Structure formats: structure tokens, C-alpha cells
Amino acid sequence: MKIAVIGVGYIGTIISQVISSNGFEVIGVDSSKKNIDKLSKGKCDIQEPGLEKLLKKNKSKIKYYSDYSYAKDCDVFLVTVGTPLTKNLKANLSEVKNVAKCLAPILKDKAIVCLKSTVLPGTTEEFCKIISNNFKKKIGKNFYLAFSPERLAEGNAINEFKNLPIVVGSDDKESIIKVCNFWKKVLNVKTLKINTYKGAELTKLANNLWIDQNIALANNLAMICSQYEIDVNQVITAANSLPKGKSFVNILNSSIGVGGHCLTKDPLFVANLLDDLGYSGKMIREARKINNLMPRVYINKIYSFIKSNKLNVKKISMIGLSFKSDTNDLRYSPMIDIFKILFRKFDIMTYDPIVSSDDFSNAVGKKINHFSLKNCLIKSEIIIFGCAHKNISKIQIEQFLSMNKNKLVLFVDGRHAYRNTIKLKKNISYMAI
Template identity: 30%
Template sequence: MITESIQTNELSEQLIDKLNKKTAVIGVIGLGYVGLPLAVEKAKAGYKVIGFDVQEKKIDMVNSGFNYIGDVVDEDLRFMVENGQLRATSDYSFISEVDAVAICVPTPLDVYQQPDTSYVESSTKEISRFLHKGMLVVLESTTYPGTTEELVKPILEATGLTCGTDFFLAYSPERVDPGNKSFNTKNTPKVVGGITSACSKVAQTLYEQVLDGSVHVVSSPSVAEMEKIYENTFRHINIALANEMAVLCDRMGINVWEVIDAAKSKPYGFMAFYPGPGLGGHCIPVDPFYLTWKAREFNYHTRLIELAGEINNSMPEFVVQKIGEILNRQKKAINGAVVYLLGVAYKKDIDDYRESPVLKIIEELEERGATVWISDTHIQNFKANGKPYECIGLTEERVAEADITVITTDHTGFDYEMIGRASKSLFDTRNGMKNYDKPDNYYLL
């Protein structure tokens, strides 16, 4: 036991020294919305970085210095690649060359609303093939509490190496908020929870060398995993409250946006959340259900989380219902109407449409016989419900021709003055027209 303790200190101190001197080689598995920004920041911090992905298209784009993620500065990626700081590969044998590796792969829900950890599991198995002494492994993918200790650790220890003694393992949740102008990968505070104190210290050292944001160390990976779920569940539930208020205010003839603006004038005890056509993105619609699934293991039913999910998931249908009501006032039915949706991205000024509520709105409208047009300032082509779609250019002629125009994503690039002027009827689900003159045929969620 004394020998193991000495070895642990020696290996951790050796890795900490390499991290501090920037001589460590860093790996990032998964070059998507989380992994690529992280890989670029680690390269900018002075480390040699190897990015791993199974998609050859992404690998070719990275190695060509071609950026495909909105939160990455094109010039940063190109400079890091051209200077040999960053390269991408699908050959996992290069993990044998890295001193620390971060797992940034998707953790979706399956068709039964249960966690799909297959990407985490397969990535961990690839790492285990080339795991070596003195190596740090950090899971960043959002997942249920217990994943690091119950899934990742046993796979790595099946190699015969011991966690905390031969290698180091920690969980540090990603906190990427696509399109956020104030906070990004570089300056957002980090949470780290290691299997042992040595694991935490090594992971803390890495992130302190890379990021400007503070590093908050917690006692275990499970605390860090639960922290991330709690963050997004907090938003999930409060958005559901805002959506329920919007539905009620609609029935009562009250402007919910004015209500929220009035409420947020209170300097304490209130945080503003806003309604919309539904939830989208890679976190908020998904992460709370990881906790719901895990809670069943402890014979606990997360009633509030599931109710919030029902409310948020009902919003696309509510939007379609309102579109039908507005068209009825023109003596038109949804069947045969031209409905012009402005925005398919799940939030403003980004090109990400994963889990976007607009996809459900499109499906509902088409099932009712509507012709759906879509414009988006950040997306040209996308797939919804297994079908390819192409966004069209936003013109005054098209707005004037449509039976109803619906603001589903409030991109700043839309010409709202023209939209208000030209629309036969205008339904605003995002309060995108708040700073513009409203036409007589204007309807606000």
C-alpha cells in the first residue's frame, strides 16, 4: 500500500509537471460542438493536440483548417493546424501518444427516453486498448450520475491498470452555450470531480492551464455529473413554467412578455426565463431525462421533471394550434395554406437545429396539409423526420405571398421591418418584433 501511494504521487506529479510545462500531448475524442472548441483552446494554450473522430469528413475538414463549428474562430483553427499544434485522425492507436484525453461524444436518448451511453462506452474501450501508466482520462459528455465510476472506470481497469494509482480518471462537464456572446469554452468556469484526490488535482491542473475561467473541484465524479444535470434541469423546469404561463396568458388575453419584463424589475428572488415554440439543443430537452431514468434505480419518481417535459414537448402543437386559429380569422384552413417559418435553428444566431421544436412544427403542419416554406440566416439545408429540406431566401415577395409568416427563431439577421410590413398575418413565437412596429395582423405567443 505504501508503494502504491508513492507511485501514485510520482505519476501524478510527473503528469502535472508535463502539463505545467506544456510538454504533454492532449487528445480529444469527438470533434463536434463540444470537442472541437475544446481541442482548439488546448492547442492555443500551447499543447500538441490530437483530435479523434469516426467521421472522415470532419477529420478532413479539421486537417484542412476548415471550421464547421460556430463557436470556433476560423483563423484560430487554421493557425493551430498550419503550425502543427492540432491534427485530427480516426486512428485510435495514436491514443498511445497522448498524456491526457477528453471524451466529448454524444449522449442522446434512445426511442424509450433512456440514456444511450454507447458512444461513451465505445470511446472508453478504444482508450483502454492504448491506456498507459501516468495517463489522464476525463469524461466531458453529459450523462447520469455514476457513469464515470460505474461504466468508464471498470472498462479502463480491465486492462490491469488501477485508477488513481496507474492512471487518473475524472469527470468535468462541458458547459458550452452555442451563440453566447459573453461566455465560451475559454472563460466559462469548470467543474471537476476525480475518482481520487490525485485524479482531481491532475485534471484541475490541465484546465487551469487551458481556460481563463475558474476550476471548481468537487469531491467525486458523481457530484460533478449531478451538478451538470441540475444546471439543465433548472432551466428545463423554469422554461416549462414560462411556457405554461404563456398558454394561460393567451387564454386570458394578457401579454406574457410584458408580465416577465415587469417581474424581472425585482432585483432579487426572480430570474427571467422566456416562453417559445418548444425546447431544442443537445442539453435541455435531453439531460433531465437522464436523471429521471437513474432515479428509478432508487425507487424515486421525478414528477416535476417529467411534468416540465410534458409542458415543453406540447409547445410545438400549441404553436400549430395558434397558426390554425389565426388562419381561421382569414377564413382559411391549414390544409392548403402556405405557412412561412422564419428559423429552424433551436435558438437565435446559431446553425444548430438538433432537437429543434421547429422540426416538430414542420411535421405537424405538413400532416395537416400545409405547404411549408422555411428561411434561416444560418442554415441552408437540413433534415427533418427523415426528409431533406432546403431553406429559401427571405424576400418581401415571398412574405407577401404566404398566408401566414411565423417567427420561430429570432435571428438578428432577419429584416423585421420588412417582415412586419409585408406579412398577411404574422405570428411571433419569440418576441422578435419587440423593437419594431407591429402590424394590425400581428399575434404574439
């Protein structure tokens, strides 16, 4: 069985590497020549736990091309191209539609196609029509097509891709069977069948909508708690003890902001859909606004701390710059917004073991050079952790902070990751909202 992964960006890279390391023949096809050249050398810009090892292991096994004709003998096609927002915040599905047009002429008889990019309900049906109308191939006879949303989370991508249950939805019964068998064979994971494309497409949106709304709820609670000087973690832990439905109330953690490629756009897909259907996407947009407000909430709290303690702050350190822990993905990272506001007033020192200073410079539009963790922790009066990469040692954080001789230091924990796990000396105040 030969498998083609179409679109080897973040998701396509993880998928192709894992499937290849499970012993299957894999090729990658991507319209970006630059991407192909890098991957062919066993390199890529993504930082994920375990990925470097896989890239080394599979270097000579996976072949990458920018031309679809190299995939004409493949039995299975996994489509993982991007589905970003347009300038007016609508779903841009043009990459998916382009794939249908490029794939249709090269599909061999009985090929299996599995769409994995996050899309609006109706997209897989349209994808099917492009192939069947323009190229007279019949679904369930000449080719098989299903939608299997990719639900992995960055920072734990390899592990999640290997273990999460896979949803398989299609309007064609035979396609559901073929695609479920495929996932069983390559990953041996549980599959969940849905008897329409639209149902599977909506499942993925439902997942990210739930996460974004849930974090907005936690962030609303956090805003109240920060005013009343209550520990929001205690409130959430206590609230989560209530049994509800088949499980318990499950409020997630509040944080310095929600970033990344998916949570910032997928809820808007649903909001637009509700508007188009004559309902209202207002509640979803409000949750997005709450989550987008969090960097400002943190900054205001930092300013109040400076004012009430009459501090003359010169240096602020920003550590953990990506949108979440253990990835170098800077897309919509709250730390970008925070940098853009703070650098006008303060000297900013940055450190991140996996986000390069060049990538951060590009994201903020200003040339910066990282400092060492030690320098950041010893010299600054305010220290902001945007996330908590596992490879920043807690012992080192404690050790370097204890060498900070400033009279008063504010340790800002944007992810509630360090409150109970590191000891802080008396001159250090802790803040997490």
C-alpha cells in the first residue's frame, strides 16, 4: 500500500512521519518547493517532541514532490492542506478545492481519499463532485472518499496522532468501511463512524468550539477572581467536582490568551455558518473577544502592580514565546501582542529554547536577540512566562530567580504552570490570572 500525504505543513509532516515509521510507504506532495527541499534533507521548521528523531529515521524513506504526477500510483491520499481565514474572516477553502482538481486526473481506480483539513460542512461533498463530475469517476465504484478530522493538539502532536480515536464520515457506506480499515491498519486506533460527510466535518468544529468557549468561561472567571484576589484555580477545581450528565463539570484553565492556527479560526467558521443559516454567531464571537482580551488583562494587572509598589521598572523578560507549551508555533501567540505593547516602554529581554529569535523578530516586526535564561531571570524586575516548555528546567528557574537581587520582582505565570511547583524567594511576587 502506497500512501500520499497532500500538504506537508504542520499536520502533514506529523502524519507522514508517523505512518512511515509504522512501516508503510509514504510520499509527501506540497505546492511549496521550499518546504519540499527542506523535508527532503530530513529537516523542517516544526518543533514537536519526538519529531527530530522521526525525521532522522525516515530521511531516506519518505520522498517529497511538488508535482502531483509522482502520486499517480498511490492507493491512499490523505489531504492536509491549509484552511485559513480570508481577510474578512471567512473560511478560505481554496487550497482544498485546488487539491480536488489536481488529484482527480491522477487518481487510480479504487483509490481511497481521506480529507483531514478542517473545513465547513459541505466541503467534502463539493470535493467529491469535482472528481465525479469533471472526471466521470463514481464514488464507491472508482474511488472512495471520507472525511476524518485531524484533532491532534500541537505540543503533543505525535502522541495524539498515534492514539486519538479517529472519526470517519462519508455519504458512501463503502468508503466508510475502506477508510476505517485503512486507519486500523496504519495506526490500530479506535474508529468512530458517522454516516455523512457533514457530520464528520461538524464534529471537528464542535471540538474546537467547545475548547474556545470553555476557555472563555475560565477567562471570565479569572477576570472576576483577579479583582477579588481569589485563586481562580481553586474556584475551577471546586466547580469541577460537580457531576453533570455522564461526567463532571470540566472547566479548563484560564490563561494569558488563546492562540494558534486552529482555535483562533475554527470557532469563526461556526459563527459564520450560524449567521448564514439565519441564526446568530454572536455568542461564539464574544468568546473569541474574551480570549483575545487576555493579554491586555495581564498587562493591566502588571501596570497596577508597578504603580501600587511604586516600582521603577526598566527590564522585563519574556520567556516561552509560542502560543502553547512544547511547540515553536508562533501563530497568534499572545506573547506577540504583549511584546508589541511593552517594548514601547521597557527594555525587553526574550528567551525561548525552541522559538528562534529570528522567528520571533519576524512575528513582531522588530529585530530582537534572545538572552540566556539565566540573564533573563537575574536581571529583570518583571518576568513573564507565556507558556511552560518542558525543557525549561524548573530547578534552573528557581536557582536563577534566587540570584535576582532586585528589591521586588514580579513573576507572571501565563499558564498557571509554576504556582505549586517552584519555590519563590520573599522578594518575588507571583501573579497568574
